[in-house]
Amino acid sequence: MAVTIRDVARRAGVSVSTASAALNNKPFVSPQTRARVLQAALELNYHVNRMARNLAMGRTFQIGLLIPALLEHTFSASHFFNQLMRGIYGACRPEDYSLVLFAVENEDDLTRQMTHWAHGRSVDGFIITHPTWEMPYREVLEQSGLPYVVIGRPPDKDASRVLFVDNDNVQVAYDATAYLLARGHRRILFVNGPSRYTYAHDRNEGYRRALHTYGVPVDERLLVEAELTFVDGYRVVDALCGQVTFSAVVVLNPMQALGVMHALAKHGCRVPEDVAAITTDCEMAKYMHPPLTAVDIQPYQLGYHAATILLQLLAGEPTAPRIIPHALVERASTRRMVAQAHR
């Protein structure tokens, strides 16, 4: 049926093993022979059968990609994961690795799935884009012996054993907060993510350090937690608006930010005139009224380097966790204030 390497070998007048060597650019095959084999392959329209190759080599050149995004509906998350995937794809493509999707529908199912895939050697490794560290399937992973890279820093106790890629989230929050402090803001609301995410701790820390640097005391009422949703961002700010005053808000998630903006609007706070706002970047941030100043955490880079690390691991090269730099993008949601601070 399909044309096999045997057909190529026959046509080129060489043995199968020589044909294989020629096709795989192995040394020790004479230029003429190689040319003959390549020619024959071309004429017969030969393409290596990956299934056979995989079996013989014991690897699939496939990477499993764990994405909670398939579960979530929020478009900001979609965009984040989309960028992440682009980065991962960008790194894998040149190395001829391809990506297999695993969705986190529910943990049990995922664990079962992973068990089959990991032990069944369907993929050579995994990239985990799951932001929390409650991973029941981690055990499965470890046990299977397949290499994996996590996007997002694991808790300290695991961080040394696990390869990961992440931003410096202490610094992310520090920079966002310090930016506002530098412009005169003193009462800064910080809407953090749920504490089950490791980055939430780091960002909390960063916020505090920034205030400390500027000699501003921490008002615990200005530190709130919310789920990464529109509704919850809305909820916390709505609840706070009568209670405490603030002249700026740091909300490092686009979806929450959207909710926060709505809550502010409802309470008659204009941005940036009454309250300055800063968030993490996302396509949408550009298009809002006003366009939002944001920290670009570079999801493409996160993905790209996660994949690079995994590929290095697979190639037997030495690797290490990697911190991706972030950048502040100045837009219209933070303005003036230097003069009329301390409202």
Next chain:
Amino acid sequence: MAVTIRDVARRAGVSVSTASAALNNKPFVSPQTRARVLQAALELNYHVNRMARNLAMGRTFQIGLLIPALLEHTFSASHFFNQLMRGIYGACRPEDYSLVLFAVENEDDLTRQMTHWAHGRSVDGFIITHPTWEMPYREVLEQSGLPYVVIGRPPDKDASRVLFVDNDNVQVAYDATAYLLARGHRRILFVNGPSRYTYAHDRNEGYRRALHTYGVPVDERLLVEAELTFVDGYRVVDALCGQVTFSAVVVLNPMQALGVMHALAKHGCRVPEDVAAITTDCEMAKYMHPPLTAVDIQPYQLGYHAATILLQLLAGEPTAPRIIPHALVERASTRRMVAQAHR
């Protein structure tokens, strides 16, 4: 190293072929034997080696997924494709098929890639989520003999030969337009997608039919084309605003819609007081000022049924193209007008 079916067979005291039969729930294997084999497999923590299985069976239980989205940055597209992928995944998962990603970085590279993958039998079939029909790689596909399903209707000349899933785009545009007409609007701007997409023709048709139904003459100046971007949506409406009058706008792409809204705002047109607006649905539409009335084209369903069709094809069952229904979601961007129509 890893535990093979031979180990299981030995432990269960049966032959390899019997073990295989037992593990695969084949008939003609006695209950006791099956139990023994399963028990042995459990004890040894046996998992079938997919690579070997693939080779032996000549199929991979993998589906190639072509996504232009990895190329695009627009978050509305991200969201759309995210939903699409969720649907596809939702259909494939229960059948134990998994998804392999192919990104359309550039057509040449993609074609080369597909050639390898299709001929190399890395996947059992493809799902193409590429909205245009200029597919240089289609030839490769046909030639490889692998089944595929397209999301989006091919041009008429091909539609009968190709399996696809799509909305009834004539009806989508008809419904959106008729909705406005029913509320008294007579001058309705229609911002369409580029004509290289087959759906753009259909939607144009739908718009005209709706006007015809209501006995409203078509003003060609109110029919414009724009790329599926924020900037281009902005551009066309900005250019039009001084020239022609309209009391409503139909713009069936969220990204364009965003641009259109900005252009309207710039020209002092309030929505819905001065101009009513209707778009296709997207998470974001809910959260805009005002929340946008929209046609939900059900991307999840599109994906789900595309996958279902492909799986049927792979199972040798009869299949047919499928039209996914849409639904109008009423929100705040279309209001009143019945009284003070004909401005």
Next chain:
DNA sequence: CACCTGAATCGAACCGTTTCGATAACGGTT
């Protein structure tokens, strides 16, 4: 009791590669 039938099991071939130890060919030394 020999024969037949059908259910359960077995053995071996096969899927299409890669890999590795063995072999052949060849030019250069002694």
Next chain:
DNA sequence: AACCGTTATCGAAACGGTTCGATTCAGGTG
């Protein structure tokens, strides 16, 4: 002319399953 070391090629054994024709065995029948 025998020997040696390279260099290029070959043959056969994996890789770990599935499949299918052959075989065994038990029970029923003439």
